[in-house]
Amino acid sequence: MQKVKLKWLEKPRIDNIGVTFCIPWKKGQLNNIKNIVLRSEDGSIIPAQSWVLSYWGDGSVKVSGHAAFFGTNLPDEVFACIEEVAAKKFEEMIRVFEDKTHINITTGKLECKLCKTGSKIIEYIKIKEKVICSNLAQVIKTEKISNLMGYKTKVEEEYIPEILGAKIESCGPLRSVIKVWGRHLRNTKMTFDGSLLKQGWLPFELRLYFYANSDKIKIVHTFIYNGNPHQDFIKGLGLKFNLPLHSPLYNRFVRFGGDSGLFCESPKNLIDVYRKERYKTMFQNQVNGQPINFDIDEDHHYIREINNTPEWDEFILFQDSSEHYVIKKRTSYQCNFIKATEGKRAMGFAYVGDENGGLGVALKDFWQKYPSGFEVKALTSSEAILTIWLWPPYGEVMDLRHYDFGTYTSSSYEGFDEYRSTPYGIANTNELWLYCFDYPPTSEQLLEYAKMQGFSPLLVYSPERYKETEIFEGLNLPDNSNSKKEKIERILTAIVDFYLKEVERRKWYGFWDYGDFMHSYDTVRHMWKYDIGGYAWQNTELVPNIWLWLMFLRTGRFDIFKMAEAMTRHTSEVDMYHLGEYKGLGSRHNVVHWGCGCKEVRISMAYLHRYYYYLTADERIGQLMDDVKDIDKQIMHMDPMRAYFTNDPENRVHIRVGPDIMTFCANWLVRWERYQEDIYKQKIIKILDFLKKNPAAFISGGIFDYDPENNQVKPIEYTGGSNFVFCFGNTLVWLEIAKNFEDKEFEELCAQQGLFYTEFKENKNEILKSWGVPNFGFKLNIFNIGMAAFAAMKKNIPELKKEIWQMFLDYNKNPWLKFICNGGINLQLSTIPVPVVEVPFISTNIASQWSINALLALEFIGDELQEL
Known part of the structure; x- marks a missing residue:
């Protein structure tokens, strides 16, 4: 019997929960999901529902999705086993x-x-x-x-x-x-x-x-x-x-999650007017959510007094920024609100009910995606109204206009001169939970629900399991076995920790912003370039998504998962168009997320989001990956090179291998492994055949004519000089395709790419000569160094391996490294409003590319890492 262990990403605080999770499998390990059995720590079978999310090329299961229900006494660990046993009969089943x-x-x-x-x-x-x-x-x-x-x-x-x-x-x-x-x-x-x-x-x-x-x-x-x-x-x-309410007003309850506890009130709060211990206890019981029962004879004077108190009909909680919320209430819409309390970050939980039960709701990322709120109305009537506000009407309107009326291409890195800043077609996705009670829960019980903050329970595997199954390219495990490796590991950790802290320090929060990082840093103003064209929000430029997911998979850290999840939600919704002229395309980086005139296929690439999908089986992400399966046809209406070929007499569609053809193949790879649709495999094979016959296509400046209807690529010109072949996840995509297709010829072609960008001369000029192009002065840099590491491994070139590691740790080429390793510089100046921690020369492009390529180098040539 084969058995692997799952654990909670973060163990739930509540019992009786349903969980959806995924299991990765090595190639050829599993052919029938009916043989998957879940067992608890004591060996008992846990009823589960299973389905296939993706397949290996040989038809075996790559990732399976599962659903299970856990009652009381949640196990710390769950075991997935491959065995042939009689299926356990479900005690309860959903009926639809x-x-x-x-x-x-x-x-x-x-x-x-x-x-x-x-x-x-x-x-x-x-x-x-x-x-x-x-x-x-x-x-x-x-x-x-x-x-x-x-x-x-x-x-x-x-x-x-x-x-x-x-x-x-x-x-x-x-x-x-x-x-x-x-x-x-x-x-x-x-x-x-x-x-x-x-x-x-x-x-x-x-x-x-x-x-x-x-x-x-x-x-x-x-x-x-x-x-x-x-x-x-x-x-x-x-x-x-x-929400129907039938109880007396004093047995109706409103609960809001605050910073650390609950706001607990009723439309008819009890009072301590007689200073009697009996009524003080009743009041405390009411706050705790326990229904009150009066003795008509003993309590008639007290009942008369509380009947002479206000009846609070409306309550609101309004989170107006990431740093502040307010709770208010009023007796009628014709009267004024009075402030009950204020706080910093509400937990995003509300409950309304009476002595017969009620409804609790939890909105995920409540303060992170401010403004947000809860509103309770008609609490004194027979039917209260509870509203979960994704955008509350109490503050400013949602303003999606651009920040200016033109573009600043040359000065501010805004891509094209075309003004295409439009939110038409962007989306936003939010998650919430409904908790139904047919009894009055206590405030202590509800607090445990509130502390979940809308996060869905998740079972995951150890980093070792994800590495062993090889479902993700470029994944390796932390290795501190010697001082050289420990230094690289320390830098990798310092980079991701710096960005997680920057989210908090710089307050990268908000309904449309949360989940994104800023692009480039301004050492004069000591802040990120939030107002400078293409240097502001990052979007998916140079794939920080992949960096964060690889860092989570190798560490299992909950804080990295939450940030990677938020980035996945943001970049797949806000940075991508779901309707209209640009449907399926994404917007390059800008002051506003949708502001850049460049609408690119690479921004919406399915490969970026399958990490989250293969961990959670999230249907919305699955739908979005399906939406881009034929995105190559969209460029017929949005030529990515239109600014450079404005007078093409043949009206051809112009694309690049780096951002464009690679993205098509990445989307097709995801589609093929999910559904085994051979048409998408054949599309990839056709592209691979073209690249083998035209290896110079890998030179970054190469421009090609593309016929989407026939999946046909034709070369136009080679210019060279940039690194678009590598910096958008290309190395990972091409190597994964070569491995999945068991294509040794294409794998050799990838190794040749890694060679001619380096200073190592062996075979470099011969390769370029055989490709029919001159040496454009290609040099090793942080964008192409991962493919160079692959070449160094394949060709076993010690000099190249040394060159690679020297470049990674060269402070002259990477001046920000010496600052990041020391945790940054603490600054408190008269020209900045709040103290900051600064890493001069940093950009998210470089941070994500350094990290991804360092992980690739550790994977390919880590054993040869030398003391520098």
Whole structure:
């Protein structure tokens, strides 16, 4: 029996949870997922649902997805075994019923009725015939400003959601995923004009995750902006529920997660007016969430007094920045809010209920993706309304306009002169959990839910397992076996730690920003170049995603996982277009994420996001990787080299091997390994055949004519001189394709690439001569050094290995290294508003490329690392 161990990425604080996770497999190790058995520490079988996420080239399973439910006494470790045993009968199974208008799901603990049409997403959620909540719907508010006759007028408008459809995306005995999608219509039912006529306003989709025997529901919510940023300002965006309340007001409860504990109140708080221990205890019990029972005879005077106190009908929690939130309440919309308390970072949790139970909600990355909030209304009526605000209406409107009216190509690295800054088609995805209670939970219980902060429990493997299975190229393990390796490891750790701390120090937070890093640093102003064209936000330029995921996989660090996850969500949604002219393309780096005129296939490359997919099986990420499988056809309408071939009489489509052809192949590789669709394998083979016959194509400046309909590449000219062949994840992609296709000829071609960029002369000029191109003065640098390390290993060239390691640690070529190793420079000056930690000369391009290529060098020639 083969057995491997899983552990919690971070052990959940609560019991009775459903978990989705993935298992990597070595090539040829597993052919049938029915033979996968999960066992707990005592050897007992854990019921699980399994499916295949991807395959090796020989048809064996590469990554499998799994769902399991864990009750009380969560094990610290779980074991995945390959064995032939009789399947354990599921004690509880999800049951899904579908008709023309609804989808009904029962988990054994709750029943949920979803709508396929109308304005409501969820008609109701019940536990034991008791309605916990109902009428889940989206709330969209817009604001328009007009200036007529010297008067400034603001007009707010609320839109009505329209469900266009729902489908069962995944249905198994232990886990079911329902996808619901729709749009929004004007409340006035007026006809849309222009682009909104077909799409409606603000298309959205939700995925709802159900687990057998669970009273919890996970929701992944996505919306796409499809308006005019100069006119269509979003004032409020959220999800609202109706919650039936039948208890006396003093037995109704509101809970908000604060910095470390809960805000606990009721629409009718008890009072300590008589200074009696009995009533003080009752008040304390009310705060703790315990229903109060009065003795009519003994307590009639006290009841009369509390009936003469205010009835608080509305409560709000508003996180207006990453550093501040406020909680307020009022008795009526006709009266003023009063402030209850303020704090720094709320946990993103709210609960509303009475003595019969209630609903808890947790919004992930609550303060990181500010503004956000919760609102409770009609708490004194028979049906309260709980709204989870992804963008609360209490502050500024969502402003998606560009920062200027033109571009600054030569001075500010903004790519093309074309002004193509548009948010039309960008998206944002958020995760939340619903916790359903058919009893009144105590405040201590709810605090444990709040501390989860909406994070989904996840089982992962050890770094050794990920390395052993070889599902990711370039992955190796930390090795401090000698002083030379220990020095490289120390630098790798210092770089990632510096960036994780910079997120906090520089406050790289916000609804549209969280998950991204800044691009380049300004040593004069002692801040990142937040306002300078293409030097501001990084987006996926030079693939920091890959760097972070490789660092997580080799260390298992939770803080790195959270940052890599946030970057995956951000770059796959905000930096990529999902509608319109640029659908499937991404925006290069800029002051605003969508601001650059360069709309590139490399920014939206599926290869960047499959790390997260092969750890979590997230359906939204899977959909986004599917969306770019044929992105090569999109460049027929958006030639990436249009600025340089403005007068091409043949109207050809011009591409480069580095960013473009490599991206096509990376997308096809992901598609092929996920679905075994031979058409995408053949597309890659056709490209490989072309490259073998035209090896000079790997010279970075090479420009090619591409026919997307026939997958045909033709050379136009070779110019050389840059490193686009290597710096967008190319080394990893090409070597992984060579390994997966067992193509030794192409592997040799990769090794030749690594040779002619180095100072090592052996065979260099001969290679270039045989390719039919001159030596353009190629030099080894931090972008191509990973492929050089591969060549040094393949050809066993000691001089080249030494050259590579000298370059990695050369402070003249990498001046920022000596600062990063010392933790940066602490600065407190009169010309900077707050103290900073500075690493002069750093850029995220260099940091990510140094790290990725150092990992490759450790993998290929780490054993030859010498003392320098």
